[in-house]
Amino acid sequence: MHIGEQEWRQLRALPGAADASAGSADFHKDLYHRLADREPDEGARREAADFLRAKLMELQSEPAHLPASPSDLLAWMEENTRNVHARYAAYLQDRKAGAPRRYFSNRAHALYVLRGVAPTKLVDGAWLYGLLPHWRNPRLADLVRTYVEELGEGAVDKNHVVLYRKLLASHALDPLDDLDDALYEQGLIQLALAWNAQAFLPEVVGFNLGYEQLPLHLLITSYELNELGLDPYYFTLHVTVDNADTGHARRACQAVMDMLPRLDDGGAFWQRVHAGAKLASAGLGTSDVIKGFDIGREALRILARKATTGQGAHSEYCRIAGRGINDWLAAPEQMPGFVTALEQAGWIRFGEPAEASRFWRLLQGERAEMFGVSSTYELQVLHDWMRGAASADGRPFTEAAPTGGTPKRRATFRAGVRGRGVPAEAAGDPLDPDLTLLREQMRTADDGTRTALLLRAMSPAQHWTPAGLEATRVFWGELTSLPARVPCAA
Ligand SMILES: [Fe+2]
CATH class of the missing domain: 1.20.910.10 (Heme oxygenase-like)
Structure with a gap:
C-alpha cells in the first residue's frame, strides 16, 4: 500500500512511452x-x-x-x-x-x-x-x-x-x-x-x-x-x-x-x-x-495531481508531522511521505471504513472543507484505497456504509434500470453550429460536393456530433435507397 519515493519515480515512468523510434x-x-x-x-x-x-x-x-x-x-x-x-x-x-x-x-x-x-x-x-x-x-x-x-x-x-x-x-x-x-x-x-x-x-x-x-x-x-x-x-x-x-x-x-x-x-x-x-x-x-491497476499508485497519482493545484491554498495553521500542508504539496514526489505522515497522525485509517478517516471527511460529506476538489472517480479511488480488502464489495462512495448485520446484496445495473426506467433523450433539434453549417452547405451543393460533405462529416473527428449523426443518416438512407430519416435540407 505504501510506495517509497524512488519506487514512485519508477512508477511514473510510462510503459512504452520512451519508445525511441516514436520521438517524444x-x-x-x-x-x-x-x-x-x-x-x-x-x-x-x-x-x-x-x-x-x-x-x-x-x-x-x-x-x-x-x-x-x-x-x-x-x-x-x-x-x-x-x-x-x-x-x-x-x-x-x-x-x-x-x-x-x-x-x-x-x-x-x-x-x-x-x-x-x-x-x-x-x-x-x-x-x-x-x-x-x-x-x-x-x-x-x-x-x-x-x-x-x-x-x-x-x-x-x-x-x-x-x-x-x-x-x-x-x-x-x-x-x-x-x-x-x-x-x-x-x-x-x-x-x-x-x-x-x-x-x-x-x-x-x-x-x-x-x-x-x-x-x-x-x-x-x-x-x-x-x-x-x-x-x-x-x-x-x-x-x-x-x-x-x-x-x-x-x-x-x-x-x-x-x-x-x-x-x-x-x-x-x-x-x-x-x-x-x-x-x-x-x-x-x-x-x-x-x-495494470495498482490502487496505491492510482491514489498517489490523484493526490499528486491535486497537490499541483492545491499548493498554496492552505493556511499555515494546517500542519502534519510538523510541516505545513503547502510545504508537503510543494513537490509531487513528497506524496508517499505525506501519506505516511497522514497515516501516522491518524488522519488516514487504512483498512477501516473511509468515513473513519479524518482525511476522507475533509473530502466528502456535510461541510467537508475540501468538498468539490475531487471528481467522483477520484473520490471512488481514494475511498476504495482507504478501505482496502473491504472495497471488494463494490460499494460506491456515495452509498452509506452498512450498519451492522449482513450487507445488502448490490443490485446489478440492469436490475436498477428495470426499477427506475431509462430517461428519454431530450426531444427537438440539437443546438450545434456544425449542424447548421452542414445543412446550409448541403442546400446549395451539387451531387459531388454533397457526397464529399457527408463523407467529411462522417470522419472519426465528427461522426459522433449532431452534424456527423445527421450526415450518417442521410448517407445511409441514400445508400440503402431508403428515404433519409431526417432530411438535411430543412
Ligand atoms: Fe464498436
Missing part, C-alpha cells in the same frame, strides 16, 4: 489528437503512415494467429467463438461456485479500466473510415456497412463513440489528459489506418479481421460491470454486433475473401492481411489495462 514521450498522444480532433493536414497523415510502417516492421516477427490459408477463415472464426464461449461458461461456473470477480477488484478498478481504454473506444470503428469514399465498390460493401454500423447508422443511442462518451460522462471519468501515452497507441493505429486507407488497404482488411473477433474479456467485462451496478451496454452491444453468425466477425472474414486479388500476386495481399491483423492487438489492450 507523448508521441502517440500528440499524433492521436492531431488525427482525432479535426480533419488532419497532409503532414499529420504522412506522419501517421510512417508510424504504421514502423509498427508493421516492429511486429514482423510476431505471430498473426490467422489460418495459413484464407479458405480456412470461417472455420478459424467459428473455432475461436466456440473456444471463447466455453471459457466464458467455465468462468460463470466458477462464479456460481463462489469465486470472486476475475477482473475488477473493486468499483475504482472498473472505473480505472473504463478510463484507460477510452482513447481506443473514442475512435471505435475509425480503421474503416478511409474505405467510405469507395462505397460504390461492391467488394468493399461489407466493410462500409460495418463502419456505418459502428456509427449506429446515425442514431444517437446506437453510435458506439457517443455511447462511450456518455459512459465516461456519467461517471465523471473525463478529462483524460493525464492518461499515459502508451494508452493512445492502439487508438492511434486505428486513426492512422483511417487516414491512409489507400496505401494500406490489405492491412485495413486484416486489422478488421483481427479486431472484430469475439474476445473473452468482452464477455467478462460486461458481466462484472453489470454486477458492480455500472452500465455494460457499450460492451454487451459489441458481443451482439460482433456475433459469428451474421455480425461483424463473419463479415470480416467475408471481406477478406471478397478483397483477395483474382490475379496471381504470389500471396502478397494475404501476407499483408496477416500483418494488418497483428496491428489489432498492438499497444495496451483491455486485459493489459485491467492487470
Whole structure:
C-alpha cells in the first residue's frame, strides 16, 4: 500500500512511452489528437503512415494467429467463438461456485479500466473510415456497412463513440489528459489506418479481421460491470454486433475473401492481411489495462495531481508531522511521505471504513472543507484505497456504509434500470453550429460536393456530433435507397 519515493519515480515512468523510434514521450498522444480532433493536414497523415510502417516492421516477427490459408477463415472464426464461449461458461461456473470477480477488484478498478481504454473506444470503428469514399465498390460493401454500423447508422443511442462518451460522462471519468501515452497507441493505429486507407488497404482488411473477433474479456467485462451496478451496454452491444453468425466477425472474414486479388500476386495481399491483423492487438489492450491497476499508485497519482493545484491554498495553521500542508504539496514526489505522515497522525485509517478517516471527511460529506476538489472517480479511488480488502464489495462512495448485520446484496445495473426506467433523450433539434453549417452547405451543393460533405462529416473527428449523426443518416438512407430519416435540407 505504501510506495517509497524512488519506487514512485519508477512508477511514473510510462510503459512504452520512451519508445525511441516514436520521438517524444507523448508521441502517440500528440499524433492521436492531431488525427482525432479535426480533419488532419497532409503532414499529420504522412506522419501517421510512417508510424504504421514502423509498427508493421516492429511486429514482423510476431505471430498473426490467422489460418495459413484464407479458405480456412470461417472455420478459424467459428473455432475461436466456440473456444471463447466455453471459457466464458467455465468462468460463470466458477462464479456460481463462489469465486470472486476475475477482473475488477473493486468499483475504482472498473472505473480505472473504463478510463484507460477510452482513447481506443473514442475512435471505435475509425480503421474503416478511409474505405467510405469507395462505397460504390461492391467488394468493399461489407466493410462500409460495418463502419456505418459502428456509427449506429446515425442514431444517437446506437453510435458506439457517443455511447462511450456518455459512459465516461456519467461517471465523471473525463478529462483524460493525464492518461499515459502508451494508452493512445492502439487508438492511434486505428486513426492512422483511417487516414491512409489507400496505401494500406490489405492491412485495413486484416486489422478488421483481427479486431472484430469475439474476445473473452468482452464477455467478462460486461458481466462484472453489470454486477458492480455500472452500465455494460457499450460492451454487451459489441458481443451482439460482433456475433459469428451474421455480425461483424463473419463479415470480416467475408471481406477478406471478397478483397483477395483474382490475379496471381504470389500471396502478397494475404501476407499483408496477416500483418494488418497483428496491428489489432498492438499497444495496451483491455486485459493489459485491467492487470495494470495498482490502487496505491492510482491514489498517489490523484493526490499528486491535486497537490499541483492545491499548493498554496492552505493556511499555515494546517500542519502534519510538523510541516505545513503547502510545504508537503510543494513537490509531487513528497506524496508517499505525506501519506505516511497522514497515516501516522491518524488522519488516514487504512483498512477501516473511509468515513473513519479524518482525511476522507475533509473530502466528502456535510461541510467537508475540501468538498468539490475531487471528481467522483477520484473520490471512488481514494475511498476504495482507504478501505482496502473491504472495497471488494463494490460499494460506491456515495452509498452509506452498512450498519451492522449482513450487507445488502448490490443490485446489478440492469436490475436498477428495470426499477427506475431509462430517461428519454431530450426531444427537438440539437443546438450545434456544425449542424447548421452542414445543412446550409448541403442546400446549395451539387451531387459531388454533397457526397464529399457527408463523407467529411462522417470522419472519426465528427461522426459522433449532431452534424456527423445527421450526415450518417442521410448517407445511409441514400445508400440503402431508403428515404433519409431526417432530411438535411430543412
Ligand atoms: Fe464498436
